[in-house]
Amino acid sequence: MAHYFRVAARDEIPEGQGRCFTVAGRRVAVFRVDDRFYAIDDRCTHAEASLSEGVVRDCQVECPRHGATFDLRSGEATALPATVPVRTYQVRVEGDDVLVAVD
Numbered sequence: 001m002a003h004y005f006r007v008a009a010r011d012e013i014p015e016g017q018g019r020c021f022t023v024a025g026r027r028v029a030v031f032r033v034d035d036r037f038y039a040i041d042d043r044c045t046h047a048e049a050s051l052s053e054g055v056v057r058d059c060q061v062e063c064p065r066h067g068a069t070f071d072l073r074s075g076e077a078t079a080l081p082a083t084v085p086v087r088t089y090q091v092r093v094e095g096d097d098v099l100v101a102v103d
């Protein structure tokens with residue numbers, strides 16, 4: 001069963017950007033888009049670049065290494081060279097805290 005872990009205060013994740021956190025031993029990238037928060041694996045499914053360092057556009061992140069894009073809502077790979085989706089995680093905001101569910 002998933003457990004929610006506090007990863008940051010809301011203001012620690014700037015609008016339109018991602019940050020990487022280690023949650024229960026996993027590297028999770030948390031993004032803020034239009035004041036909503038999304039969490040995916042920080043590792044690109046193509047060649048393991050850090051997705052939290054990518055540019056965010058239209059609720060998608062572009063991998064900084066070869067330019068694949070992933071939908072932050074579904075994890076779907078939306079541009080080559082990646083074809084495998086990234087894992088997504090549920091996010092909850094409680095007051096000023098951002099929590100991510102990891103099982």
Ligand code: FES
Pocket residue numbers: 044045046047048049063064065066067068080081082
């Ligand atoms: S490592 Fe992300 S597209 Fe290649």
